[in-house]
Amino acid sequence: MDSATAREQALDAAESLFYGRGIQSVGMDDIRGASGVSLKRLYQLFPAKEHLVEAYLERRDVRWRGRLAEYVERQPDPERRILAVFDWLEEWFGEADFRGCAWINSYGELGARSERVAEQVRAHKRAFRDYLASLVAGAGLPDALTGPLYLLAEGAMVTAGITGGTRPATEAREAARSLVAAR
Amino acid sequence: MDSATAREQALDAAESLFYGRGIQSVGMDDIRGASGVSLKRLYQLFPAKEHLVEAYLERRDVRWRGRLAEYVERQPDPERRILAVFDWLEEWFGEADFRGCAWINSYGELGARSERVAEQVRAHKRAFRDYLASLVAGAGLPDALTGPLYLLAEGAMVTAGITGGTRPATEAREAARSLVAAR
DNA sequence: CATGCTGGAGAACGCACGTTCTCCCCTGCT
C-alpha cells in the first residue's frame, strides 16, 4: 500500500471516528484498527495526533463546502440559491450518521486547549459566512441580510446536532424566506 | 467548614474551571486546588467526577435562566420582552469570562459519550425554547415565531462563542425585530 | 491523660492512551 492511499484510509477512519464519537474519546489505536494502517505508518504520516486532527478538519472543510456549493449551484435563480442552502442543510441533517457540525463540536472539545483547532474552526465559519455573503450579493440583496441568514444556519446546525431531526432546517428556511421577502 | 459550604465552594471552582477550560482538561485535583476542598471530601460530596459535572450544569442552568428571566421581566411591554432576550445575550457576550454557551460546549465535549450530559443539554435547550415560546404567546404573536427566534438566539450563542464579541447579539436582535414586525 | 473520631495532605494505585521500540517477515537486489 503506497503512502497516498494509506493517508486516505487513515483520514477516512479518523473522519468517521472523530466525527461519530468525538476526538478525545478516539485513540490512535482505534484509528489503526479502523484504517488498517499500522501505528508506525500513522506516525510517519502524521507526527502527532493533533496533526491528524487538523488534517481531518481541513479535508472535511473542503468537502463540506464543496458539497454545499455543488448543491446550491444547481439552482439557477440567484434568490432561490439562498434558500437552497437551507434545503441542503435539511438533507444533511437527515443523513443517518449526522451528529451535528463537526467544527462546533470540535470547538467545544478542543477550542479552549488548542489554538490551532480554534483557528481552523474560525476559518471554516468565516468561509461559510463569506459564501453566504456571496449568495446575497449575487441575488442583489443588501449585505445586511448575510448576518441573520448566517445566524439562522448556525442555530439550525447546533440545534439539529443536539436534538436530532431535520425540523431546525425547515424552520430556518421559513425564517430565511421571510427575511428575504422583507428585504 | 460544613458540608453545604464545601459543596458550594466545590461547585464554584468547578463552574469557573469547567466553563473556562473545558471539562476534560480540568482534573479533580484542579478542583481541589481552586476550591480548598480536599479530595476526600470532594468524593464524599460527589461520588465521581461525572456527578460533579452534572451538578455544575444543573446549578448553572437554574442561575442562567434565572438571570435571563429577571432581566427580561424588567421590561413591561410584552413585545419588547422578546427583544430584551437579545439585549441580555449582548450583555452576556460582553462579559470578560464569556466563553460561549456552556451547554453547547459540553455537548461537543461529552454529548457522544455521556447520555446523562446529553440529556441535560437537551433539557436546558428545551427549557430555553419553552421560555421563548411563553414570551411569544404573552405578546399575542403566532407560535410559529418561536422557532426562528430560538434559532437566531442559538446561532448568536454559538457564533459569539467561536468568534468572540457582541456583534452576533445585535445582528440577531435586528433579525428578530424584523421577524416580529413582519408578524 | 487515654481514646476514638473527623478531616486534611498527599502518596499510591490502576488504567487509558500518546508515542516509541523491538522483533520479525517479506521483498527485491546482487
Added chain:
DNA sequence: AGCAGGGGAGAACGTGCGTTCTCCAGCATG
C-alpha cells in the same frame, strides 16, 4: 542463497488523571 531495508504486529514506556488509601494532627469525650 545471502542480505539490506521497509513495513506490520504489538509490547513497552511515560504520563496524566480518576479514585482510593495511609498517615497523622486536632479535638471531643470518659
